[in-house]
Amino acid sequence: MTTPLRTPPPSVEVDHRADGSILLRSPLPLPRVRQSLPHIFDETADAHPDRLFMRQRTAPGGPWRDISYRDARRAANGLAQWLIDQGLQPGACVAYLSAPSIEHGIVAVATQRAGIAIAPVSVAYSLLSTDHAKLRACIVKPGAKIVFVDDATMFGPAMRALADLDVKFVAVKGAAEGIEAVPFAEVIATEPGPEVARRMAAITPDMTARIMHTSGSTGSPKATPQPQSNMTLTVAQIEAIGLLDFGGEGPQHLEAMPFSHIMAGNFNFANVIRAGGTIHIDDGKPTPELFPRTIANLREVSPHFFITVPLGYVMLCDAMEADDALRDSFFRNMRYIGFGGAVLPEAVKDRLLALSRAALGHELPIFSFYGATEYLFGTLKYWTGGRTDVIGLPLPGTDLKMQPVDGRYELRVKGPTLMPRSGYLGAPEASADLFDDEGYYRTGDAVHFADPDKPEEGLVFGGRIADDFKLTSGTFVSVNALRNDLIDAAAPLLREVVLCGLNEAHVGALVWPSDPGLPDLRERVTGAIATFNAGQSGSSRRIKTAIIETQPLSFDAGELTDKGNISPRVIRSRRSDAVADLFADAPTRDVLAF
Structure with missing residues (x-):
């Protein structure tokens, strides 16, 4: 059985500037940086x-x-x-x-x-x-x-x-x-x-x-x-935050993500090499057709760390809760698990912690990773406990700026991991406004402190600034927070939610159930959303209309990216008839009203 992982407590240096921006930097020292x-x-x-x-x-x-x-x-x-x-x-x-x-x-x-x-x-x-x-x-x-x-x-x-x-x-x-x-x-x-x-x-x-x-x-x-x-x-x-401490062992890593993504191609690949470990290629994926292969591989490979998207953990919890041997194989060498790409629902976190207690006798650390192709990782939540929507604090050597934009803070990143100032190759128009005057990369993501009085508790991801919208009343809708809260409250009923309402009087939602064949699906979805609404205050937090979508999200149409994330703008555009029905006096399809 492995010893519990030790990471430093969260720490950050904060500089509030006269223009309203906030600079963040880690005080943790860096070890030697290799040549290549x-x-x-x-x-x-x-x-x-x-x-x-x-x-x-x-x-x-x-x-x-x-x-x-x-x-x-x-x-x-x-x-x-x-x-x-x-x-x-x-x-x-x-x-x-x-x-x-x-x-x-x-x-x-x-x-x-x-x-x-x-x-x-x-x-x-x-x-x-x-x-x-x-x-x-x-x-x-x-x-x-x-x-x-x-x-x-x-x-x-x-x-x-x-x-x-x-x-x-x-x-x-x-x-x-x-x-x-x-x-x-x-x-x-x-x-x-x-x-x-x-x-x-x-x-x-x-x-x-x-x-x-x-x-x-x-x-x-x-x-x-x-x-x-x-x-x-x-x-x-x-290394500085202790995540390459595997007790002298060469860590075993099961890799299901493609090398064309930064998590697998940069982060996992380089760190396993530095730690002298082994990359086991997983021929499975978090889909109903291919996940059994991942399960079969986890019966033979006990990883020392594991990182996947929240959906992958939902499927993994289902499998481990039904199979103690699989659970024990998964956790046997595990030092930590991590997630990225979306917020891990609290209900899924609780299931993972319960499974780790049963297998190890203690709760396994769960970390959140936030980054992008342009700079790899801007923040990492490398401490245990707290909310799952916290994306952490800057890693040593990376500078962050919280820039006021329309009443919110846009996160901006600067440091040696950043792409060159020249921008994307062969795309001058797309590169024109990537960096601000100080050389910080504009992420387009909104963030705020989990506790403004205690910045060391980390930053909370507030969604893409471009995805948020205002209702006709002028009320601002924070799309990411509302989406995540609804999915979490309705767990495990809803797989995906796309919120709509730009220049409309209320918020509507297109929802995809986790199991389209569930008996009494309409009644269950209606009940879940009604229960959620009962605990909310204000029009920006209540779902007034919803449509249960039966057509799966399409990769070819751009609704799903190659990373498995959704593109809300593409979905709203491609399904404009459904969006219109959410706000129509005489809709053409079944609209749930609340």
């Missing part, structure tokens, strides 16, 4: 050459295959030399189209050894899209010269959609009709020369290491360059 992620990798490979770097199943339910840090470094050096032999200079870019894999991990390390950036691309743009327009944008904007795929047969249509872009393909296996691809095995077999070491020695903190793409929910994905310091500083920050 490849240098961190080599430290681990030197200290623990035989430890497993990555593992993945050969097929769903099949045996595991793996690679050690020693063998992964040899493969990465060979691949780095091959890239150099192709004429790629420092600052060039390669793309990876496939899901997390051992080969994907090797390429992520190898490119940076040669001073070249890797641009992981959401699998959805290759396998779910029909026109491949977003995929092409993800190759053209960063100027990728080499494109890697794990299975050329599976990704054949995507490869053919890129064939006219003068890129070279590398494939781990398979073949795409009409497309020539260099075998991955041939690439990593290249004999590394002295230029690889020279390229590594020349890496600087501001050199682009990764190019990550925003979700693309409002148009073409934006290519976001991330410097080496994005990862090296984050590793030092996590």
